[in-house]
Amino acid sequence: MPNKYAFVIDGEGKTLSPTKFNNAFRLVRIGKAKLLSKYPLVIQLNKVVAEKEIDTTKIVLGIDDGAKKVGFALVQQCKNKNKVLFKATMHQREDVSKKMEKRQGYRRYRRSHKRYRPKRFDNRSASKRKGRLVPTIKQKKQAIIRVVKRLNKYIRIDKIILEDVAIDIRKVIEGRDLYNWEYQNSNRLDENLRKATLYRDDCTCQLCGATDTMLHAHHIIPQRDGGADSIYNSITLCESCHNNKVDDNEYEYKDQFLAKIDGKELNLKAPMHVMQGKHWLREQLAKTANLETIAGGDTANRRIDYNINKSHSNDAICITGLLPVDTISIKQYIIKPLRKKSKAKIKELKGFRQKDLVKYTKRDGTEIIGYITSLRIKNNKYNSKVCSFSNFEGKTYRGYGFRNLELLDRPQDLMFA
Numbered sequence: 001m002p003n004k005y006a007f008v009i010d011g012e013g014k015t016l017s018p019t020k021f022n023n024a025f026r027l028v029r030i031g032k033a034k035l036l037s038k039y040p041l042v043i044q045l046n047k048v049v050a051e052k053e054i055d056t057t058k059i060v061l062g063i064d065d066g067a068k069k070v071g072f073a074l075v076q077q078c079k080n081k082n083k084v085l086f087k088a089t090m091h092q093r094e095d096v097s098k099k100m101e102k103r104q105g106y107r108r109y110r111r112s113h114k115r116y117r118p119k120r121f122d123n124r125s126a127s128k129r130k131g132r133l134v135p136t137i138k139q140k141k142q143a144i145i146r147v148v149k150r151l152n153k154y155i156r157i158d159k160i161i162l163e164d165v166a167i168d169i170r171k172v173i174e175g176r177d178l179y180n181w182e183y184q185n186s187n188r189l190d191e192n193l194r195k196a197t198l199y200r201d202d203c204t205c206q207l208c209g210a211t212d213t214m215l216h217a218h219h220i221i222p223q224r225d226g227g228a229d230s231i232y233n234s235i236t237l238c239e240s241c242h243n244n245k246v247d248d249n250e251y252e253y254k255d256q257f258l259a260k261i262d263g264k265e266l267n268l269k270a271p272m273h274v275m276q277g278k279h280w281l282r283e284q285l286a287k288t289a290n291l292e293t294i295a296g297g298d299t300a301n302r303r304i305d306y307n308i309n310k311s312h313s314n315d316a317i318c319i320t321g322l323l324p325v326d327t328i329s330i331k332q333y334i335i336k337p338l339r340k341k342s343k344a345k346i347k348e349l350k351g352f353r354q355k356d357l358v359k360y361t362k363r364d365g366t367e368i369i370g371y372i373t374s375l376r377i378k379n380n381k382y383n384s385k386v387c388s389f390s391n392f393e394g395k396t397y398r399g400y401g402f403r404n405l406e407l408l409d410r411p412q413d414l415m416f417a
Ligand SMILES: [Zn+2]
Pocket: 205, 206, 207, 208, 209, 210, 237, 238, 239, 240, 241, 242
């Protein structure tokens, strides 16, 4: 069983050291504390703890800021082995960029259907400001800050450490030598190059033309043969073309691919936006706690040195630099940032609401933890009331009744599970 810790605050809201789950429940049972939140588990002691009695052993928050998932870890510096108090992976909202595209589409439509309308982009002072954050990126960084602020209410954070992944555009273009760790796990820093490649190729498979699918950046001359890790040796392929056609037949396609990307203009907007986002996040976090950054390669090296599996939350542990830790086997929270206002037509049905955290028990007793994604009254003769819910691996269960559904939590702006 993994360790589970509950956050603890005193009667005045001062943050104390976390305690084991069992102890937290015991304190609530015997009336010495009350339950403030179940997800994450937070208790408030009835008594006020004097300042001088509070344990002030250093607690560091590591953040691994990936494009789609963000790892968080709180590690406490101890005399022997350091202690992981909290770890979580946040799944960033991915519906935002699609919405933005849609909105842009509307604007374009309106523009073309009116006599004259100046481009909206030009009449916004915000968009003229240099270094403006793209909304899709800003929204993701704001979610990270929300998590940090929430944690800060429950626990003292002495220091925040972020990975410094400044994008070197020159290197994306010219190629560079791989670090040792990249050979072992070459899907990390590649992200810059991958993005640059996809944007240059209009996010379209350069073999079959597919767009609405999983896209890969493929090395035209394989790296194992010394092919450069540069945009001039990189082309966009869909997963299927990559896996089923090109893999192991790289040289059959080499000339065709090189011709295809020859002279294409580079779109470096995307990596620039990512960089602006990282910069903005750093500024904001520095307001919350003492902030430090470390180089990306260090994290991976540490992970390899201590034989820790790659995941966003484990990377966040490595980022704190407080290694070795007693165990990485602690409850892994999943965090989902929620939209401020639900746009659903039906707000509540049978006592359940949109984005409620629920547990569904199947007939054979297996349990599914997930959240409500829709509430609906079926247009049949019984007007059956049903819902759909998703688990955190992205699987959706549609059209279920409410009988075997249990409400676990009603999150506001952040869902913890
Ligand atoms: Zn394809």
